[in-house]
Every structure is written in structure tokens, then in C-alpha cells.
Amino acid sequence: MAPKVKLTLNTEDATPLKDAVKRKKASNETLAEAWQRLASLKNNATDQRMLAEVKAAMEEGKIGREADAVAGNKRLSKAEVKRLWVQVKEIHKQEVLDDMVANMPDNYWLIQTVERLDEFLAILDDEDEAAFDVETSGTNVWQDYLVGHVLGAVKADIHAYIPVRHNTKETQLDADYVKERLRPYYENQNLKKVAHNGKFDIHVLDREGISLKGLNWDTQEAMKLLNENEPRYALKKLVTKYLNIPSLTYSELFGKIGFQEVSSLIVAASYAIKDSDVTIKLKEFQLKHMKRFPEILEYYERVEVPFIETLFEMETTGYEIDLDFAERYAEDLCRNFEALRSDIFTIIGEVDLDSPAQLKATLNSCLGLKLESTDAKKALAPIANDYPVIADILAYKKQVKLYSTYFNVIPDLVDKATGKLHANFNGNGTKTGRLSSGKDEEATAKDGTVNLQNQPKPARIMYLAPKGYALVSGDWSQQEIRCLAYFTQEPVLLEAYRTGRDVYSSLAAETFNKTYEECGDGTTYRDAAKRVLLSIVYGTTKYGLSTQLKIDVSEAQILIDKVMSTMPNVVAFIKANNKSVDRQGYVSMDKNQRKRRLPEIKQNPSWSQKNRVHRQATNAIIQGSAAIQSKITMNALAQLCRTKRSKGKDWRIWCTIHDEAILQVPDNFTQDELIEFEDIMLNSYVFGNVPNKTDIAIMRRWGEGVTKEEWFKK
Incomplete structure (x- = not known):
């Protein structure tokens, strides 16, 4: 007879029992049930895609469950699926690469x-x-290097990759030999070139000692x-969307490694050559559509394409710091703001000044305020x-x-090789076609660059003209207001510009029934007229104007109505723009050279959305047309610099900031040469x-300028 065993249970601790139940459930749950359970959870779109892809990979036998999960008889969890998804994506990458190689076209x-x-x-x-592209070790044109050349013969429909600096034991031609063989083609003005983001490739070739000529698209x-x-x-992204040619991006296929680390040259070629092929196809697609708008096509070829070279030259010049x-x-700044912080803490106590929530609570408590935010312009500056x-x-x-x-x-950010700071300019950085600077969308986080469009005056004094040089600056005075006068033919604006009088003082005198002298610089009349006029150009609302002038919204509206009553042509212009965008869904810049599409107006917009679109419509016409003027003038200045060289x-063309163009020139320039510069600023593009x-x-130092009269006196 077997001995009796007394079983003692810890009835107060249910954990072992619960674990046992879980293990039992896990051992009984089928994989189909596990997927059904996970699908029933709260999943976003990414989660749903993840679950579907991992489930499919398991069913196809590409992956299995994690070994420790199987050994521990654990239920399939979302965390495990996330880890498996990494494997699935790697498998997919390899499948895509294998397929690219296996199906690489004969051309x-x-x-x-x-x-x-x-x-x-x-x-x-x-x-x-010919199409051209360069493959590189990274995206920094000043530090990374060329790995291979991509070229496409358009008529023959033959596309080639010539690797030169891959880390591989496979055969590659010598980089210098290839460079010299290709130089006559790159530098042939008569061989037209097609590229995507060609400014990057031009920079890389320039560092190789090749001066690309003939870019035409x-x-x-x-x-x-x-x-x-x-x-x-x-x-x-573009060829996938518009040409229905599925294409994964570089990072999706190769991750963060430089192209030189792709050791299989056939894999490298199958990826790189496709860029030439699809670039040509995309160009044909674009040309077909642009031909429907001859003014846009003519503007693109005459202004935007040459502007790429202008920006390249500007970036190459760089900035001495x-x-x-x-x-x-x-x-000095450190000492100053630390002293200010100490003074502030003495009054309101220690608080994180960079925390809006903490600062608002502290100010409301210590000063008896009822601040809704600590926004510098809207909340703090007015008080x-x-x-x-x-x-x-x-x-x-x-x-x-x-x-x-x-x-x-x-x-x-100063480049160690060149000793200069280099910016990255985006020729169409805004939707109205204005220039911007900073990172492009494909730059990596490590690629330091600077936003030259956003340098405050105190920071500008860091920027120097090199020894023996000067910075020559010219601005487009009241560029947007002159553009508004051109479009509207408003008499008060036209008369001011015809006679050389201050346009804001003239408008103020007309609006407030004062003499011109009573509305001089610094008067409240001139300031009010100026702010209302600029609000038209920049799309400022009555709410924004009330904040600027520190008046009630109702007072701001009265002021707007009063100023606008003296400009009937401007009122008619705005109404016409509103009707145009309502009907067409877009507005056109000067001479129909480009469009600003505002499709939300056709999507049953709310009252506030419709008002915003209406403000954007007039703003786009003015700012977009001003951008056209700026680009045409910058191209002319770049050509002047080439002629001088x-x-x-x-x-050298140095920079353009908003309504200002700056050249870097030897400091022994003559008055006649300055007249050449001034003539280009005045006459390259005139608004009617x-x-x-x-x-x-x-200037010797950016922001510390003297007049031409003062300069030549010295």
C-alpha cells in the first residue's frame, strides 16, 4: 500500500495557480487562436500591418516562433511578434535584392x-x-565621397553603373581612370543632362574635379x-506613386550603411542603375504634363534649372566664421543669461524657465496674473x-x-576641410517657391547644416568677408508691396512709387486725411497703415493685427476697413482672388509662371478653413511672384560673377536672405562695377x-554695412 501524502496548499498566494492556468491555456492555444486573440486587441494601422506580415511569414515557413517561447510553453505575445517583425523585414529586404538581381534587365x-x-x-x-547620378558614402557633400557613377543613354535606353570605390574584392575600374574617361561627357555642354536632386550630384562631381555642364532637367x-x-x-516615392513602378528607398534596402559597404557589385548595380531608368521615365511624364502649361514649362527651363547652378555656386562659396x-x-551671453536667471529667481523663486507649464503657474501665482500661456509674443510681450x-x-x-x-x-558646423561653413539651399523650400536653407528631406541627422534664412542680426556679425574681400549687398526695397501695386494698379501706391515718396506715409495720409508730413516715419498713422498693408501681403488676420497693435479685435477690424476704403483696387483684387481659388482650386503667379494649388477649398471646408485659403490665395500670388523676381535676379548676378571670374x-555669389542679395567680391572693386550690380538688381525683373x-x-562683416558713398570715401 502506497504511503499517504499530505498536500499543503498556500491558499493566500494565488500566483502559482494563476501561472499554472496560463501555462495550461498556452499549451492548449493553437497558433490560429493566438493570431485571432492578437487581432482582437487594440491595434493601430502599423500594428495591423505587423501582425499580417508576421502571420503570413509564419504560414509560408519563412520564420518560426522564438525558441525560448516554445521551450517555456509561452503564449504568442505582441512583444514577440514585434521582434519577429524585424526578422520578417530583413527577409523581405533580401528577397527584394535577390529579385532585383535575378530580374535585372538586359539594358x-x-x-x-x-x-x-x-x-x-x-x-x-x-x-x-543622358541621365546621371552618383552613388556616395553618405549625404554630406563636404565630407563623404563618390563610390560609383550612374549614367543613362536616353535614345539607346542603356543604363550603366560604374563602381569605383566599393569595399569589395570584386573587380572595379580605377577611380581616377574612370573620372578622366567620363570627364568629356560630364563637361560637354551639348550633352544635355537629366538628374533628380542634381545639385547634390554636381557638388560630389565638383569635389572630384569635374565641372558638370548641360543640366537641362x-x-x-x-x-x-x-x-x-x-x-x-x-x-x-515619386516613381512608385506616379509611374506605378514599385521602388524601395535606399534606407529601406540598405539601412544606414554607406553605399561603399555594399560589397556585391551586382546588387549595387541593380539598385543604382534603376535610378537612371526611372529618372528618365519620370522626366518624360513631367514633360508631358508641363507641355499643357507652356508658361510654366518655359519658366522652369529658363529660371528654375539655371537656379540650381546658382545655388550650387552659392553653397560652394561658403561662409568664413x-x-x-x-x-x-x-x-558674454552665458554670463548675461545666468545673471538674468538669478535676478528672476530672486523675484519668483526657482522654476524651470523652459517649462511653459511651470512658468505659467509660477507667474500666475506670484504676480496674480491669469495667463493662459507663456507664449513670448502673444502673452508675455504685451505686458x-x-x-x-x-x-x-x-x-x-x-x-x-x-x-x-x-x-x-x-x-x-565649420567644415574642417574647407575651413568654412556651408549651407544647403532649397530652391523651392516653400509652397510659393521661395528659397529656404537647412537640411533637405533625405539628409541624415549627422549632417550639420545651417539655416541662413533665420540668422538674427546679433548672429550675423560672426560672418566675415575673407581677407581682401568685401560683401556687397543689395535689397529689393518693399518687394511685395511693389508687387501688390503692380497687380492692383492702386493709384495711391503707384503715385508713391512714381514720385519716390514713402508708400506707407502716403497711404496713411490718404487714409487718415492728414498731410504727408504728419504721417512721417515713427508716427502712429504710418505704423497703422504699414501694418494693415503688410497684413494683406502676409495673410495676417484681424486677430493677429490686434496683437501687433495692442488693440481690441473690433478696433483692428475698423482699422482694416478704414485703410482698405482708400484702396478699392486692392479690395477688388482680393475678391477676384477669392473667386478664382473657389472656382479653380488654385491661383497663378505673375505671367502664369507657376501655380499655388489649394485643394482644400474643394473639400467642403469650414468657414475658418475657407477664410484661411482666401488669405493664402492673395499671399501666394504676391510672395510667389516676388520669388520669381528674386530667382531671375539671382541668376543674373551669378552670371555677372562668372563673367568677372x-x-x-x-x-562670388554669397547669399540671398529674404529680400537681400549679397556678393563676395575683391575689395578693390570700382564704382562702375557697383553700377553693374545695381543695374541687375533694378532691371532684371520689373513688375510692369x-x-x-x-x-x-x-560690409566687412555681415550686418555692419556702410553706404557706397562712405565706402569710396575711404
């Missing part, structure tokens, strides 16, 4: 021998147009004219005169931003019967 050539290169170049000799910039609302302008000055100024501590807080924030965004950062004078005006300044 895709991997060139590894001199004989094959000779054969391809013989084909290129009969071409009028860039599919990235063309798409920005065809659809400025496109969410992404990466080549693979006064590092010693920057260091001293940064130290700064009444509360010295708030004035100190605003000063503190301004100095911290100067330090952290500019003086403590920009010196570190051909004569042995080192003139409205004359341009430009103010010239000459």
Missing part, C-alpha cells in the same frame, strides 16, 4: 572592364541627352512646380512694460536662444510700370 549594365566601358561610351557618343524641382503639395520628393569673436560672444520680471524673462529667453541655436552651434576677378528700388551696402 542595365554593370561595367567592370575597360572593354565594357568603351562599348558604353561609344553609345553615349551618339546621344543628345531636374525631376525633383520639376515636381515641385507640378505639385507643391507633394508630401515627399524622394525619387523612389569669426571663431574668436563667436567664442567671446558666447561667453512686459508693466512687469519688469517678465521683461527679464523675455531677455533671458532671447539670449539663451542666441547662445544655444547660434553662437554655441555654428562654429562646430573669366576676367580674373574672383567675384512699378520701378524697383535697391539700397546698396558694403
